[in-house]
Amino acid sequence: MKVMELIRDAEGGMKTHFLSLAKGLSAQGINVIALCIFNESSKRIMEDAGIHVIPFKISQTINPISDIIVFCRIVFLIKKHRPDILHCHGFKAGLLGRAACLITGVLSLYTVHSFVTYGRCKLSRKLIHSLEKWMAGKTDAIICVSNAIKKSLTENMGLEKNKLKVIRNSISEWPITDREKIRKSYNIEKDKFLIGSVARLIPSKGIDILLKAVPDILDENPGIRLMIVGSGPEEIKLKRLAAELGIESKVIFTGSVADIHNYYSAFDIFVLPTLSEGLGITILEAMSFGLPVLASAAGGITEVITHERNGILIEPGDINELRTALQFLLDNPAKAKQYGCRAKEDIKKTFANNRMIQETILVIKEIIRKKTAIRGNTL
Secondary structure: EEEEEEEEEOHHHHHHHHHHHHHHHHOOOOEEEEEOOOOOHHHHHHOOOEEEEEEOOOOOOOOOOHHHHHHHHHHHHHHOOOOOOOEEOHHHHHEEEEEEEEHOOOOOEEEEEOOOEEEEEEEHHHHHHHHHHHHHOOOOOEOOOHHHHHHHHHOOOOOHHHHEEEOOOOOOOOOOOOOHHHHOOOOOOOOOOEEEEEOOOOHHHHHHHHHHHOHHHHHHHHOEEEEEEEEOHHHHHHHHHHOOOOOHHHEEEEEOOOOHHHHHHHHHHHHHOOOOOOOOHHHHHHHHHHOOOOOOOHHHHHHHOOEEEOOEEOOOHHHHHHHHHHHHHHOHHHHHHHHHHHHHHHHHHOHHHHHHHHHHHHHHHHHHHHHHHHHHHHO
């Protein structure tokens, strides 16, 4: 079986999912062709796993001329490599990739990682709704990474439930790492308490809300530091905000990093005040390290975090509630540790990487089986 995986230029959870899936499929003996534009280290990881990587750039924004060129190239690569199925990740790759499948007759699978209309103007939302509804009718199957996304696609876009499959994000086991490695590199003493957040620095992740919530906490607790791991278009703006709030000396912006597991090991608490989230791979990763998690009750996060059982949930965008919840975790270390232990147990039970791989393979095989049966009946 030959599977072609397609993704736009991406970072964060969608990229992590793509890498895990591609490696997992290859490990199961599936011939995987990855059309992506990742950094050299990610490319090397895939190639070492036996994946045929073809550098392929899809911009995030709509550009008619470049999009037509990309579409034609997808058609060319499908005809050249003749995959059994094209698996598209995200709205832009899903739009161009599935259109190419209509031209070539190749089976199509589309994974929705986020709420694609979040933060867009009314006209854009209407256009996306129309495109998604029309394309869904031409797609062999659609995977949603959470029940929240499935609900949004059926209730807000009118997509048929029988075409949607929920396969939650999952994570690989991380190697055991030295907690002090990252702390030493950023001159964080052993006795300092480190609040951490890992996110792509875009408006929907709510990092500005986190910065606005912590000044009083940082002022009253000299031994606390905040670390923001990740990069993105909002980075300069967020650094400026930290300076305006007078907390720049206690906030560390790391930028993009390669050895992300070392950073989780260095944290004492993980916070993600996102405004919109498909599921949240960084939350799963933090849970796997036994960290107490404080997150917004947004999208699929409520399917992972149960309030006051394995973490704390707050209303998205509520600065005061975030500050209060964070102070509660700081004041109640035993309770915070209990949340972290339960979170780690839940991850082991429910979000093992092999489950996601096997469920995706079943969907692919079912698509191929149905198409083969239809073709057989028409002979």
